[in-house]
Amino acid sequence: MGVIDVRDxxxxxxxxxxxxxxxxxxxxxxxxxIVGPNGAGKTTxxxxxAGLRQPDSGDIRVLGxxxxxxxxxxxxxVGVQLQETQLADQIKVWEALDLYASFYPRPRDWRELLxxxxxxxxxxxxxxxxxxxxxxxxFIALALVGNPEVAFLDELTTGLDPQARRAxxxxxxxxxxxxxxxxxxxxxxxxxxxLCDRVAIFDSGRxxxxxxxxxxxxxxxxxxxxxxxxxxxxxxxxxxxxxxVRAVSRSDDQVVVTGTGDFAGAxxxxxxxxxxxxxxxxxxxxxxxxxxLALTGHPGGPEAE
Amino acid sequence: xxxxxxxxxxxxxxxxRDRVAVPLTLALPVLLVIAFGLIPGIRDPDPxxxxxxxxxxxxxIGVSIALAMLGLSVLPTVLAxxxxxxxxxxxxxxxxxxxxxxGAQLVVNTAVAVVSMALLVGVGSLAVGLPVxxxxxxxxLAFLLAVAALFTIGLLIAALAPTIRAxxxxxxxxxxxxxxxxxxxxxxxxxxxxxxxxxxFTPLGAALQSFRxxxxxxxxxxxxxxxxxxxxxxxxxxxxxxxxWE
Numbered sequence: 001m002g003v004i005d006v007r008d009x010x011x012x013x014x015x016x017x018x019x020x021x022x023x024x025x026x027x028x029x030x031x032x033x034i035v036g037p038n039g040a041g042k043t044t045x046x047x048x049x050a051g052l053r054q055p056d057s058g059d060i061r062v063l064g065x066x067x068x069x070x071x072x073x074x075x076x077x078v079g080v081q082l083q084e085t086q087l088a089d090q091i092k093v094w095e096a097l098d099l100y101a102s103f104y105p106r107p108r109d110w111r112e113l114l115x116x117x118x119x120x121x122x123x124x125x126x127x128x129x130x131x132x133x134x135x136x137x138x139f140i141a142l143a144l145v146g147n148p149e150v151a152f153l154d155e156l157t158t159g160l161d162p163q164a165r166r167a168x169x170x171x172x173x174x175x176x177x178x179x180x181x182x183x184x185x186x187x188x189x190x191x192x193x194x195l196c197d198r199v200a201i202f203d204s205g206r207x208x209x210x211x212x213x214x215x216x217x218x219x220x221x222x223x224x225x226x227x228x229x230x231x232x233x234x235x236x237x238x239x240x241x242x243x244x245v246r247a248v249s250r251s252d253d254q255v256v257v258t259g260t261g262d263f264a265g266a267x268x269x270x271x272x273x274x275x276x277x278x279x280x281x282x283x284x285x286x287x288x289x290x291x292x293l294a295l296t297g298h299p300g301g302p303e304a305e
Numbered sequence: 306x307x308x309x310x311x312x313x314x315x316x317x318x319x320x321x322r323d324r325v326a327v328p329l330t331l332a333l334p335v336l337l338v339i340a341f342g343l344i345p346g347i348r349d350p351d352p353x354x355x356x357x358x359x360x361x362x363x364x365x366i367g368v369s370i371a372l373a374m375l376g377l378s379v380l381p382t383v384l385a386x387x388x389x390x391x392x393x394x395x396x397x398x399x400x401x402x403x404x405x406x407x408g409a410q411l412v413v414n415t416a417v418a419v420v421s422m423a424l425l426v427g428v429g430s431l432a433v434g435l436p437v438x439x440x441x442x443x444x445x446l447a448f449l450l451a452v453a454a455l456f457t458i459g460l461l462i463a464a465l466a467p468t469i470r471a472x473x474x475x476x477x478x479x480x481x482x483x484x485x486x487x488x489x490x491x492x493x494x495x496x497x498x499x500x501x502x503x504x505x506f507t508p509l510g511a512a513l514q515s516f517r518x519x520x521x522x523x524x525x526x527x528x529x530x531x532x533x534x535x536x537x538x539x540x541x542x543x544x545x546x547x548x549x550w551e
Contacts, residue, residue: 050398072400080398085391090322095315102311103399146399 003028003150003181004049009058011044018044019055020205026150026198031172031182033192033213036202037298042185043083045202046152049183050080063149076105079148079180081139083155089128093119093138096127097145104146113141117171133164140171144180151175154185169194189289199288203296213288220291221260226267228278229253238274242266254280308401313409320413326379330417334367335425342433354492357521364425364435365516366489368448371421373483373509375414376455377462377476383410384463385472394551403550411456418452439522447515447525450533454508457540464548483509493517505529508536 004026011019019041026032034042047053049060051067051074060067067074087096097110114120117137122130130138136156143151156172157165165188172195175182186192192199193213200210209216223246236255240248244263249256257267264283271278306314321327341347341363350356384407387393393403429435438444459476466472484490486500487509493501504510511529518525 052394052398075398075400078398080395082391082395082398085395087390087392087395088319088387090319091315095318099311099315100399102306102308103401105400 002026003063004032004183005059005061006045006049007059009045009048009055009060011041011048011053011055017205019048019058022058022202022205022207024200024207024210026181026183028181029176029179030197031176031184031195033196033199034183034185034202035187035189035192035199035292037187037296039204040202041205042187042202043154046080046154046183046185050078050152051075052082076146077149079143079146079151081143081151081153081156083158085139087127087138089126091127092124093127093130094123096138097141100142101145106147107145108147110141110145113145116174117141118167132159133161133167136160136164136168137171140168144175148180150181150183152183152185156184156186157188157191165191189287189292193288201292201295208295216295217286217288217291218261220286220294222286222290222294223258223260224264224284224286225256225258226264226281226283227254227256228281230255230271231277231279232275234271234274234276239267239270242270309405309409312401312405313412316406316409316413317416320417323379326374330371330374330379331421331424334371334421335428337367337370338363338425338429338435339432342429342435348434353494355494357517358436360429360433360435361520362492362517364429365513365520367425367429368422368516369451369487369489369509369513370484371425372418372451372455372512373480375418376452376459377480377483378473380410380414380456380459381462381466381472381476382469384460385466385469388463388549388551389469391551397550407460414456414459415452418448422448436520438516438520440519440524443523443525444516444519447512447519447530447533450530450537451508451512451515453537454512454533454540457537457544458508460544460548461540464544464546483507486510487513489513506532508533 002025007023009019009022022041022045034045036042044053048055049062049067051071054068062074063077065074094110094114097113101107101110114123117140119134119137119141122134127135140153143153153172157168160168169191172182172184184192184195196213198210198212199216200207201216209219211219234255236248236250239245239257242263243266244261245257245259245267247258257263338360342360347360348358351359354362387406393406396403396406426435426437430437462472462475466475486504486507488496488504493504493514496504505514505528511532515525515529
């Protein structure tokens with residue numbers, strides 16, 4: 001059994017079925033991604049896991065505990081960063097960390113977190129004067145100050161500029177390195193691809209796929225395309241029989257091969273065996289974004305809203 | 306330091322950083338007494354005030370304004386802000402229940418009310434000869450009931466208002482009529498009899514009159530004590546029923 005075990009989770013708001021039978025497991029020490037368009041049920045799922053919401057049915061175990069029945073214990077061992085939560089305008093960075101540390105039985109030294117999350121220079125700054133990136137780093141530090149075994153991060157980098165996003169990614173990897181299991185909710189495919197060990201793709205309250213980012217791309221079996229210019233005479237028919245290859249065509253001196261899976265490896269292997277050198281080799285790499293589109297039928301990313 | 310102590314400490318600091326609430330609740334009442342205290346004859350009994358010295362009326366008004374500011378403006382606005390900005394929700398994800406923040410707010414606001422009243426009486430008596438309330442025990446009882454009534458009304462506003470703006474709006478729309486009916490703009494003696502009867506049944510009217518009575522040396526009237534206690538109980542029960550954490 002994993003650190004988190006979710007079985008057949010269901011939650012309805014009025015006529016809208018926010019979660020319609022969701023099941024997944026999160027292993028110890030991994031970064032588990034939850035992606036999907038707005039309204040897919042991502043946040044509802046995380047709120048149920050953190051014990052902030054009561055599901056209509058289903059079974060949840062976090063660290064072997066029931067988030068509702070064992071509220072007190074769960075809250076001591078789980079850290080959260082929630083969407084749309086703020087702090088009082090006038091509270092100083094160190095006061096917020098010191099305050100939240102006092103809520104937990106075995107808190108981390110908040111001075112260490114200040115340094116680690118690049119907030120040492122803003123120790124005495126009031127919350128309202130912080131930039132978006134600084135606020136986000138403070139929220140993550142607050143999620144970690146209780147020394148949690150599991151951290152839920154909801155829409156971690158929404159509203160951050162590209163540089164701040166990359167800096168935040170680095171810090172999330174540090175969290176994993178320190179042994180914290182992370183559940184990351186996101187609608188940025190690049191973020192999930194970069195950070196997550198495994199990903200669950202949510203759509204309309206259901207999980208359409210759960211796998212590693214690379215596994216999802218492979219399983220989506222999207223046709224890829226490679227093109228090259230052979231430096232020696234080439235029998236194109238010898239390529240069309242290779243595993244994964246769908247079609248081979250030639251225009252002028254360019255050869256274009258389309259296929260799925262690891263067809264590109266098979267093609268380059270065959271070229272090597274025939275001792276044909278190639279120039280201008282290009283392989284169109286598919287990303288999780290493409291896999292997401294193939295699996296859900298609509299594009300990922302914030303423009304999907 | 307325990308979580309609750311720390312929470313109360315931080316909320317106190319946040320209150321003291323509020324550039325509107327601090328002058329209005331801590332400075333304005335005592336300045337009011339000092340300013341009026343400079344008027345000659347203000348310490349002489351006035352037949353138009355049921356033979357009470359006007360300075361005692363000003364003292365009672367100062368205490369009442371501070372309580373009304375805290376209960377009808379500061380408390381509901383702060384709590385609505387904490388809810389609208391997800392601060393209560395975030396606290397709900399920690400081992401501390403968000404009700405702890407509510408408790409800390411009540412402690413801090415009560416402390417501010419006591420300090421404001423003590424400043425007014427202390428500085429007023431030293432600087433401009435404001436007498437200390439002569440029926441001191443009755444004054445203390447009335448003060449506690451007034452705090453209870455106005456602060457639970459503040460909780461009720463925070464419970465019913467959907468937004469920060471609504472909380473501030475409802476608070477202000479109660480604040481000014483309350484001052485009028487309590488006899489702040491014109492003394493109770495100058496109000497038409499029907500408004501005087503209504504005043505007895507408003508929380509601030511009952512509070513201000515109890516402060517005047519006990520300042521003068523009389524016992525607070527049971528009607529006023531019951532009025533304040535009644536508001537505290539009813540507003541408290543309804544607020545507890547309807548308060549939302551998010």
